Ligand code: SF4
């Protein structure tokens with residue numbers, strides 16, 4: 819009755835990108851807390867669970883950064899307060915170069 823950790827489904831993030839361990843790629847959103855009003859739009863929008871809402875603190879955080887799809891920045895424009903940012907795609911290029919892919 820263990821967890822079926824090896825099973826893949828549509829919403830499960832890839833843990834590798836082009837054979838590169840996902841955690842070696844620093845691509846994920848950042849939230850500027852001075853602009854974020856914890857509206858929850860990004861939490862609902864990202865079906866991969868990158869963001870989460872902490873009711874006790876009334877705060878939204880990037881709780882699972884490596885769930886974010888490498889190269890996706892779809893949520894950035896959804897934030898009504900422009901509080902979400904991403905690094906330059908150069909960070910992806912740099913890691914790809916390092917791994918030769
Ligand atoms: S959509 Fe923007 S303002 Fe709303 S919770 Fe997310 S980061 Fe904060």
Ligand code: SF4
Nearest residue numbers: 864886887890891893
């Ligand atoms: S960029 Fe895409 S995958 Fe990454 S957190 Fe935003 S919606 Fe989710």
